[in-house]
Amino acid sequence: MTTEAYFDYAASAPPFPEALRYFEEASVLLFGNPSSTHGRGRQVREALDRARHAVLAKLGFEGGRLVLTSGATEANNLVIRGALDADPSARLLLAADAHASAWFAKELFGKRVDVLDVGNDGRISPARLDAQLSRKTGLVSILHANNETGVLNDVKALGEACAAAGVPLHVDGVQSVGHLPLTLSELPFAYYTFSAHKFGGPPGVGGLIARNVDLPPLIAGGGQESGIRGGTENVTGLLAAAVALDLSVRALDEEAPRLRTLARSLVVDLKAAFPDAIVNSDAEAGLPGLVSISFPGLIGEELVLEMDLRGYEISAGSACGSGKREPSRPLMAMGRTREQALGTVRISMGRHTTPAAVAGLGAALRAAVEKQKALA
Amino acid sequence: MDPQGVGILAREKTLVSPPPELVVEAHRSLSGQGTLTIQCRPTEVSALLLAAERAGFRGMRVDRTEGLKILAHKTGPQGTGYSGPAAAALDDEGRLLLNGADATPPGRDPFLADAKRLVAWLGLSAGTRNRVVVFYPGPFKLLVLKDGSILRRGQPLRLPAEQAGDLERFEGVWVNPKIWSAATDPKNYAELYKERGAICLLENDKPEDLDAIHDVSSAMRKRLKTVLERGEDYFILTGSDPAQKDGCCPSNEVGEANRLVQAGVLSSSADNSNPECPATIYAFAAETRRLTSKPTFVRNEPLRAAVKDRIEQGPRLSKKLMLRFGLVVLMAAALAVLAVALFRQLRGR
Numbered sequence: 030m031t032t033e034a035y036f037d038y039a040a041s042a043p044p045f046p047e048a049l050r051y052f053e054e055a056s057v058l059l060f061g062n063p064s065s066t067h068g069r070g071r072q073v074r075e076a077l078d079r080a081r082h083a084v085l086a087k088l089g090f091e092g093g094r095l096v097l098t099s100g101a102t103e104a105n106n107l108v109i110r111g112a113l114d115a116d117p118s119a120r121l122l123l124a125a126d127a128h129a130s131a132w133f134a135k136e137l138f139g140k141r142v143d144v145l146d147v148g149n150d151g152r153i154s155p156a157r158l159d160a161q162l163s164r165k166t167g168l169v170s171i172l173h174a175n176n177e178t179g180v181l182n183d184v185k186a187l188g189e190a191c192a193a194a195g196v197p198l199h200v201d202g203v204q205s206v207g208h209l210p211l212t213l214s215e216l217p218f219a220y221y222t223f224s225a226h227k228f229g230g231p232p233g234v235g236g237l238i239a240r241n242v243d244l245p246p247l248i249a250g251g252g253q254e255s256g257i258r259g260g261t262e263n264v265t266g267l268l269a270a271a272v273a274l275d276l277s278v279r280a281l282d283e284e285a286p287r288l289r290t291l292a293r294s295l296v297v298d299l300k301a302a303f304p305d306a307i308v309n310s311d312a313e314a315g316l317p318g319l320v321s322i323s324f325p326g327l328i329g330e331e332l333v334l335e336m337d338l339r340g341y342e343i344s345a346g347s348a349c350g351s352g353k354r355e356p357s358r359p360l361m362a363m364g365r366t367r368e369q370a371l372g373t374v375r376i377s378m379g380r381h382t383t384p385a386a387v388a389g390l391g392a393a394l395r396a397a398v399e400k401q402k403a404l405a
Numbered sequence: 406m407d408p409q410g411v412g413i414l415a416r417e418k419t420l421v422s423p424p425p426e427l428v429v430e431a432h433r434s435l436s437g438q439g440t441l442t443i444q445c446r447p448t449e450v451s452a453l454l455l456a457a458e459r460a461g462f463r464g465m466r467v468d469r470t471e472g473l474k475i476l477a478h479k480t481g482p483q484g485t486g487y488s489g490p491a492a493a494a495l496d497d498e499g500r501l502l503l504n505g506a507d508a509t510p511p512g513r514d515p516f517l518a519d520a521k522r523l524v525a526w527l528g529l530s531a532g533t534r535n536r537v538v539v540f541y542p543g544p545f546k547l548l549v550l551k552d553g554s555i556l557r558r559g560q561p562l563r564l565p566a567e568q569a570g571d572l573e574r575f576e577g578v579w580v581n582p583k584i585w586s587a588a589t590d591p592k593n594y595a596e597l598y599k600e601r602g603a604i605c606l607l608e609n610d611k612p613e614d615l616d617a618i619h620d621v622s623s624a625m626r627k628r629l630k631t632v633l634e635r636g637e638d639y640f641i642l643t644g645s646d647p648a649q650k651d652g653c654c655p656s657n658e659v660g661e662a663n664r665l666v667q668a669g670v671l672s673s674s675a676d677n678s679n680p681e682c683p684a685t686i687y688a689f690a691a692e693t694r695r696l697t698s699k700p701t702f703v704r705n706e707p708l709r710a711a712v713k714d715r716i717e718q719g720p721r722l723s724k725k726l727m728l729r730f731g732l733v734v735l736m737a738a739a740l741a742v743l744a745v746a747l748f749r750q751l752r753g754r
Contacts, residue, residue: 330684
């Protein structure tokens with residue numbers, strides 16, 4: 030299996046060798062505890078601060094802070110649980126297409142959660158948000174880029190609507206950090222979360238970016254991260270993440286249009302072969318290189334395995350839940366039928382993706398879909 | 406309480422004369438390096454080895470210390486070569502290891518070429534005089550002896566005494582084990598190859614039950630026909646067998662396909678990448694080999710032709726059905742004779 034045949038960057042991107050080398054070297058040199066007061070501890074603390082600043086600078090964010098976590102799931106939990114636990118009367122307005130790491134709130138907080146509708150294009154309209162905000166809304170949680178469709182929300186407009194109502198906005202930026210040019214200082218959010226392995230950093234590293242963090246800790250003890258997140262900081266992980274982010278952001282000007290071209294060619298190819306296929310992604314204005322396409326009547330998971338046997342790694346949105354196959358919630362929120370949602374696959378490209386690999390993937394997917402259609 | 410079953414997957418499990426579904430369940434519940442011990446009677450060995458093989462166990466070995474048992478591993482020994490008294494050995498992944506041949510470079514699969522090469526290597530039959538019963542306990546699925554005799558694991562066979570002696574010394578074959586009352590002559594690889602091709606190495610001795618094709622839905626028959634007509638290697642189904650307790654996404658299609666596996670018509674290979682949403686790859690019997698994490702396929706052309714013929718021609722009278730039909734005809738004839746006799750008697754009055 031070659032890296033060129035990997036088309037699941039949205040799940041996890043291949044790490045940058047430079048970041049891994051840095052991780053290894055830093056692990057050997059910076060083994061002290063940043064909370065220690067001795068020289069080695071101070072050295073590690075300085076490295077941690079440098080890495081924090083490097084990440085924030087790369088994302089164009091000034092005057093705020095980065096709380097280091099184990100990834101975006103923890104960061105999302107920290108924000109949502111924190112906000113709802115801190116104010117028991119507060120309600121959460123949660124996007125219908127939220128990732129499972131935020132959607133958990135629907136089950137955990139039940140009636141305190143209102144679902145924020147998304148349009149048929151997968152976007153949340155500021156007008157809709159405005160209409161759904163209430164005096165009791167204590168937090169709004171949205172995705173910057175949907176992880177299944179790559180559709181982008183207008184965070185600026187949505188943030189302004191929230192600011193006008195005096196409601197903090199949480200943005201899950203897992204798919205956007207390292208994949209979109211960002212100047213976070215210009216975006217009116219309260220909390221922005223990310224994960225390093227999505228942009229070629231090591232897994233197990235993520236964070237919460239905020240202007241002010243006034244949240245109770247999810248993991249208590251130790252007093253690290255100003256008491257917001259207990260536990261010794263993953264300094265080497267953040268250093269490697271900073272390297273990966275730097276490399277990703279620097280390559281964006283060339284990579285984004287290249288990936289859009291590849292995604293566009295794949296969509297044209299697949300639509301020509303299967304006119305009944307439904308494209309859920311936006312090759313022009315969505316996440317670069319992400320294609321979500323539905324083949325009604327087929328099972329996405331079967332296509333994924335079929336493609337795996339043909340040497341290509343892609344993903345599907347459906348999953349088993351309550352003992353039966355559940356269609357993707359974000360796709361259903363976009364108004365897709367159950368049949369369309371179940372037959373959906375996601376192809377996400379990245380820096381190792383070549384035109385030849387995309388052509389090969391297209392041919393393999395055409396053959397796989399034709400076979401599955403014949404057998405359906 | 407099984408201490409290994411708390412929180413983590415068990416490394417060892419023991420079953421006593423289990424039905425095949427318990428063997429499948431054991432495979433699911435054992436850790437990647439787990440071993441299943443099956444205690445059984447001599448008459449059950451062959452069927453239980455087959456059940457373990459179908460469940461996905463590897464490197465099976467029959468053991469007779471402290472009672473008869475089968476040791477089945479989830480991860481088989483990664484054989485890179487074979488040297489011993491036989492001409493070749495076949496492991497449970499479907500790797501054909503020619504005696505003394507160099508290890509195959511990664512990424513290459515010389516199975517078909519080696520299966521052909523093996524025919525040319527074979528010598529004359531070792532003769533039929535002075536035969537003894539032998540039992541090959543494993544761990545290979547089978548050995549092809551230098552005269553072409555196929556020595557299958559778990560099957561008592563008759564071999565010339567001299568040949569048996571070598572096998573006893575170098576392969577741990579049991580000679581005159583006394584626990585089997587019946588033994589058969591081994592099949593010859595060269596003859597089978599001529600008749601069925603390389604697939605004969607991967608097939609089991611148990612004949613497939615093609616009648617099972619007519620016990621599944623027409624949709625499943627159509628699926629099989631499409632696979633045959635399109636020349637596909639396999640088909641994929643997601644969901645679990647409705648017969649499986651607590652299975653996710655129960656699927657009647659999976660249940661039907663699994664019945665065809667049990668009947669020896671299909672072979673299956675579970676994809677465990679997403680335990681929440683099980684997916685299974687089905688091919689025709691003996692076609693699936695797992696040399697790496699992904700299966701590879703060898704066409705079972707004789708079986709494919711038989712299945713196609715059976716689907717197109719419709720059900721045939723099986724021996725059991727023919728016997729029943731014969732009995733019905735006999736009873737009808739007897740009734741007719743009785744009726745005629747009765748009628749004549751009444752008329753005579």
